[in-house]
Amino acid sequence: MSTTDPLAANRHWWDSTVPVHLASAFYDVEGWLADGRGPREREAALLGDVTGLDLVHLQCHFGKDTLSWARAGARVTGLDFSEPAISAARSLAERAGLADRADFVCAPVSEAVDALGGRTFDIVYVSLGALCWLASITEWAAQVAGLLHAGGRLFLHEVHPVSQALADADLTVVYPYFEEAVPYRDAEAGTYADPEATDALPGDPTYSWNHGIGEIIGALLAAGLRIDLVDEHDWTSFQRFPWLVQTGEEEFVVPDGHLRVPLSFTLVASRT
Ligand SMILES: C[S@@+](CC[C@H](N)C(=O)[O-])C[C@H]1O[C@@H](n2cnc3c(N)ncnc32)[C@H](O)[C@@H]1O
Numbered sequence: 001m002s003t004t005d006p007l008a009a010n011r012h013w014w015d016s017t018v019p020v021h022l023a024s025a026f027y028d029v030e031g032w033l034a035d036g037r038g039p040r041e042r043e044a045a046l047l048g049d050v051t052g053l054d055l056v057h058l059q060c061h062f063g064k065d066t067l068s069w070a071r072a073g074a075r076v077t078g079l080d081f082s083e084p085a086i087s088a089a090r091s092l093a094e095r096a097g098l099a100d101r102a103d104f105v106c107a108p109v110s111e112a113v114d115a116l117g118g119r120t121f122d123i124v125y126v127s128l129g130a131l132c133w134l135a136s137i138t139e140w141a142a143q144v145a146g147l148l149h150a151g152g153r154l155f156l157h158e159v160h161p162v163s164q165a166l167a168d169a170d171l172t173v174v175y176p177y178f179e180e181a182v183p184y185r186d187a188e189a190g191t192y193a194d195p196e197a198t199d200a201l202p203g204d205p206t207y208s209w210n211h212g213i214g215e216i217i218g219a220l221l222a223a224g225l226r227i228d229l230v231d232e233h234d235w236t237s238f239q240r241f242p243w244l245v246q247t248g249e250e251e252f253v254v255p256d257g258h259l260r261v262p263l264s265f266t267l268v269a270s271r272t
Helices: 006-022 029-035 041-047 064-071 083-095 109-115 137-147 161-165 213-222
Strands: 054-058 075-080 102-106 121-127 148-159 184-186 206-208 225-233 245-248 251-253 264-271
Touching: 006 083, 006 206, 029 064, 029 083, 041 148, 041 264, 054 064, 054 109, 054 137, 064 075, 064 083, 064 102, 064 121, 075 083, 075 109, 083 102, 109 137, 121 137, 137 148, 137 213, 137 225, 148 161, 148 225, 161 213, 213 225, 213 264
Parallel strands: 054 075, 054 121, 075 102, 121 148
Antiparallel strands: 148 264, 184 206, 225 264, 245 251
């Protein structure tokens, strides 16, 4: 596919990832179905008991993380702009026996409030590889604020924008740290979940944007949210750089003797 419309190009690429990701060892869907696993421990510890709470997951992909929160007792809604992802999420909800408390909606994040009919939630959940697909962090923050009722919380765990700006090999700055009007164009074959899947993903272009920590916090404050927690981590959940060392399930760190750089961050904000 050849298009210079970033949203259309990104949607095409994400549509193509769905069957590859469903079959990948990275996402291990069959293992997740079999073991009944809930949300990541760190996330569950921060959000506390979610039983009976309404949670919306923005950019939910095929719903594995969304449904993990349903397993913890939340009523969940997942939103993604990819039809194949939403269709796969609905099937996964059926297979996991969670369809009675899971709803999936196909829409871009920029239209989330309207697509969800003005509904508001206790929790907006966003994680890992989501913000880089959005052109405007200000627009995103306004949608997040519009999805929360008073007392509702945003939970964000993301790849750190400093690590997004660095070269894989030597940590030199090779990509923008701040949000730029012009997106970064990538055309690598394969996907992070399966670099060998070059037949299904032959290198159609994608477009992404970085957003600095101050830009993210500033946009949420400007949207009227209170910032409750910002924590920059020297670990991340995936092999962001080839030289990171795996120290646990979904935990990769800088090896001894190397400069520690921020690899991911967690932010909690609330609507007062
Ligand atoms: C890496 S996934 C993030 C979800 C989760 N961390 C995971 O791995 O399942 C990124 C998701 O963002 C979605 N996406 C990208 N741009 C979007 C947009 N503008 N509006 C809605 N969804 C978008 C893609 O379809 C994809 O499912």
